[in-house]
Amino acid sequence: MNTERVTIPFEPTTTAEETVEGLDLSGKRAVVTGASSGIGVETARALAKAGADVTLAVRDTAKGEKVAAGIVESTGNAHVHVAPLDLSAPDSIDAFVASWHGPLDILVNNAGIMATPEWRTTEGWEMQFATNHLGHFALALGLHDALAAAGHARVVVVSSVGHVNGDVIWDDIHFEKNPYDAWQAYSQSKTANILFAVEAARRWAGDGITVNALNPGRIWSTGLSRHMAAPPASFEPESSDGVSVKDTLQGAATSTFLAASPLVDGVTGKYFEDCREAAPHTPGLRRGFAAYAVDPDAAARLWRISLDMIDNAARSGDA
Template identity: 45%
Template sequence: MTPSELITTSFTPDSTADDVLRGVDLLSVTAIVTGASSGLGVETARALTSAGAAVTLAVRNTVAGNAVADQILRSTGAIRPEVRRLDLADQRSVADFAASWEGPLHLLINNAGIVTSDLQRTVEGWELQLATNHLGHFALALGLHGALRMGAAERDGARIVALSSTAHMRAGIDFDDLQFERRAYDPQIAYAQSKTANSLFAVDATRRWASDGIVVNTANPGGVATGLQRNFSARQKESLDAAEASGLFAYKTVEQGAATTMVAAVAPEFAHTGGHYLDESREAYTVPNDALLADHPHGVKEWALDPAMAERLWEVSAALVRR
């Protein structure tokens, strides 16, 4: 796709979530934001609530979630968000959350994510970053598909936003060793694989669900200092510091970081089209798989948008979560 064919918006790298939502009425919208007890999730939930949406905070720590809900109520004067427990690394928790959902759903923001500094596994033996960042959200979306289809029928479409990262440029999907059972564990590569998986989910989910009125897009929030970095290894911190020092990226505020998520969630330009990777509030340009991250900090690698790889990942993921 040439630059002239990419989907653009009027928003800039400095735009905030509130800028994107200015004049947008979400009074009849129901939304779920995962990982809404800290960082970008809090700002995303606050912004949606301020625009009138009925927001559910899907969080692992409900005490923290309720504190955020109270904070949002005080700052917006709108309806207090609902708080529900969701542990994306626990497939039973995901299934229970989806099964308990009643009524239509118009917007699902797959915001939650983790970074680990060493190899950790779930009870199934899955590598924890992939299990949480991709497989948990994958199972959640499958479980909520019926609610999203109802929401799409109500409002001429429903949307899912999958949060990825520039880190996706470090690695594609290693189908021969998805769970790091044979190769040496590198937490940066594991995180990158999970972020590529988030983008590939958007590609194949749109292919499968667009006929139901559901579109899925990927948002890269950019460099935002949040609790996600608390588990960085020394090597990860050094890599991040070097990228900042070289000018590869500049830190955004959480308000700016949530803007691209909000574009994918509400902007009319993405209402009926999915499978796109958004960066800086617009569709990113595609770069070859051998391109250097330093040369393309706002691009998206071919492997993150590859339809055949997306379909294969869907089938592998569905077999793992038994859906």
């Protein structure tokens, strides 16, 4: 991970629209996953308001069309589109990639699920790891050439402070040996998001693609917690401090900042929160990055494992 720090003027209460104020994204093309609810909507809205051509990549296209109509009405930008994408289904990802033509300037890997019941994909993958990490991994790989063609493209990866509660469970990623734990599964998927950003930044630097991860803060009313049981005390101790509690307008700000701001031109392989580069995690604080989440060897290892999973699924589908 690049160790040069970036000084930023924005605050924890900054909104997504404030991060792109005065910017002209006309001619830029953006994809935002999970843009039918929560911070995904506000991420897409702010990019559209700045003039970008924005595609909402969503599972529920009917809901997505309603959101798109609202964005068009509120921004005056008619270049807002909806495309089906189920990140837990390799066929859906392949279809989205195949339907994309031309360069892609901004990819925001925003969609996510949290602390779900024990659900599995048809491949047998644990659903949170499959949706939060593997699906976005496959999507970014599939869109790599489009990103490279754009020149100076940006990939933005929405992680969570929850990653500090657990590394990738390397010997049992899909809970095939041990009982399923919804919160461990969530934490490892969010760690995986950051590890992806670290390794993608390294691999794609020569292609003019920057990749950064972020913690959006604790966001109210996103729908992310709809499946959630109460977290264990160890997940967020009562004594913990440093939590940034935000609404969706504020929660989308770090995403749009990384997607569009000239203040982070060329910055890659970093983890941000509150529109600033994060510091290493300190026990007792609900912020910062865990050392294992930015370890370059672990990032390379996860890349190889993820690629094997996707390749094996593709071979099974062809059989």
